Amino acid sequence: MASVRDKFELHQQLKGAVGELCRGFPDSYWRDLDAGRAYPEAFVKALTRAGYMATLIPEEYGGAGLGVAEAAVILEEVHRSGGNAAACHAQMYIMGTVLRHGSEAQKKKYLPAIARGDLRLQAFGVSEPTTGSDTTQIKTIAARRGDTYVVKGQKIWISRAEHSDLMLLIARTTPLEQVKKRTEGLSVLLVDLRQAAGHGLTIRPIRTMMNHATTEVFFDGVEVPADSLIGEEGQGFRYLLDGLNAERILIAAECIGDGRWFLERACRYAKERVVFSRPIGQNQGVQFPLARAYANVEAAALMVAHAAQLFDSHQPCGAQANMAKLLAADASWESANAAVQTHGGFGFAEEYDIERKFRETRLYQVAPVSTNLILAYIAEHVLGLPRSY
Numbered sequence: 438m439a440s441v442r443d444k445f446e447l448h449q450q451l452k453g454a455v456g457e458l459c460r461g462f463p464d465s466y467w468r469d470l471d472a473g474r475a476y477p478e479a480f481v482k483a484l485t486r487a488g489y490m491a492t493l494i495p496e497e498y499g500g501a502g503l504g505v506a507e508a509a510v511i512l513e514e515v516h517r518s519g520g521n522a523a524a525c526h527a528q529m530y531i532m533g534t535v536l537r538h539g540s541e542a543q544k545k546k547y548l549p550a551i552a553r554g555d556l557r558l559q560a561f562g563v564s565e566p567t568t569g570s571d572t573t574q575i576k577t578i579a580a581r582r583g584d585t586y587v588v589k590g591q592k593i594w595i596s597r598a599e600h601s602d603l604m605l606l607i608a609r610t611t612p613l614e615q616v617k618k619r620t621e622g623l624s625v626l627l628v629d630l631r632q633a634a635g636h637g638l639t640i641r642p643i644r645t646m647m648n649h650a651t652t653e654v655f656f657d658g659v660e661v662p663a664d665s666l667i668g669e670e671g672q673g674f675r676y677l678l679d680g681l682n683a684e685r686i687l688i689a690a691e692c693i694g695d696g697r698w699f700l701e702r703a704c705r706y707a708k709e710r711v712v713f714s715r716p717i718g719q720n721q722g723v724q725f726p727l728a729r730a731y732a733n734v735e736a737a738a739l740m741v742a743h744a745a746q747l748f749d750s751h752q753p754c755g756a757q758a759n760m761a762k763l764l765a766a767d768a769s770w771e772s773a774n775a776a777v778q779t780h781g782g783f784g785f786a787e788e789y790d791i792e793r794k795f796r797e798t799r800l801y802q803v804a805p806v807s808t809n810l811i812l813a814y815i816a817e818h819v820l821g822l823p824r825s826y
């Protein structure tokens with residue numbers, strides 16, 4: 438087992454190397470993509486080539502065999518450098534479902550190809566237009582017919598579907614009326630989007646307030662080979678929950694990166710901008726919101742590190758992963774607001790990038806899980822209060 442010192446050194450090395458890679462993708466790169474709502478193909482390729490997208494894939498399948506703590510360092514650094522890992526972060530945590538619940542044949546087929554960058558597993562198909570946060574109510578059906586599942590239904594907000602070869606799809610294999618518990622009867626399928634294209638699958642991009650390559654996906658009788666089922670039929674909800682902690686910790690790490698980026702930019706500007714014959718940063722009215730946001734980012738970073746450490750040592754971490762996501766998303770949003778305020782009018786100018794990152798970090802109050810749902814989780818599962826939903 439690596440000592441604390443070894444871990445610290447590994448994290449410093451990773452941070453330095455990722456920072457170096459990100460310097461090749463400056464503000465102007467992200468700004469231009471944002472203006473055209475274009476996918477950061479060159480950035481994703483560079484991150485994949487350098488092996489970072491395979492951080493969590495075990496060495497026996499060609500990956501780096503590192504933990505969520507290391508993946509968090511990588512994603513945080515991308516965001517701290519002004520970039521946005523939302524274009525590719527899902528591969529890191531979706532892959533975990535295949536790793537933990539897939540058969541040996543599925544792992545051998547997919548993981549080495551994902552690690553090499555020959556296959557992209559970037560799309561995660563959970564959300565639906567009429568079910569909202571209540572995943573057990575999803576309407577997409579996968580009906581078994583011989584050697585195939587026939588998938589019918591609609592997903593929404595499925596990010597990166599146009600840029601992924603595979604989608605981890607959650608669908609109902611047993612109708613809700615026929616199960617004892619509403620969490621039963623859901624299954625996870627690994628859908629090959631290349632095969633499904635033109636055979637009942639339609640992907641429609643949704644234009645959002647930030648550059649996020651998200652889509653609506655329609656399944657009109659898409660035939661998926663039965664051997665694409667991950668784990669046991671009907672147990673998909675359990676597999677889904679089990680992957681959510683990693684997702685929450687990693688997105689929280691991105692929020693920490695955003696928070697640090699906002700504060701670095703805001704402090705730099707506050708020292709340079711002179712109004713009433715002195716730097717604006719000399720006024721406590723400008724300093725205090727930045728100092729408070731800094732304290733909150735650093736506190737949230739400790740919770741992210743704590744949750745990652747629990748996750749990597751296979752201990753229960755649902756509460757910590759949820760709290761990390763809540764605190765980090767709040768801290769990045771607070772930092773974003775403070776950065777806009779510090780920049781005054783220039784906070785709204787595209788060339789300063791504050792407004793772009795402000796739009797980007799706002800997402801994390803809502804996705805992948807909304808703040809209210811995290812508070813409801815803490816109230817029920819940590820504080821023992823009655824279930825409120």
Ligand SMILES: Cc1cc2nc3c(=O)[nH]c(=O)nc-3n(C[C@H](O)[C@H](O)[C@H](O)COP(=O)(O)OP(=O)(O)OC[C@H]3O[C@@H](n4cnc5c(N)ncnc54)[C@H](O)[C@@H]3O)c2cc1C
Binds near residue numbers: 561595803
């Ligand atoms: C840009 C973007 C990318 C996304 N990418 C993906 C993706 O790749 N794959 C995927 O499957 N999904 C994705 N999502 C979906 C995302 O996970 C959901 O938007 C999110 O979980 C919230 O669900 P909802 O939008 O249906 O909101 P709803 O569930 O309709 O909730 C709306 C509001 O009501 C509140 N609310 C609902 N119920 C309660 C309650 N009981 N108590 C208190 N408040 C409540 C919520 O907190 C929220 O503020 C993405 C969303 C966006 C915007």
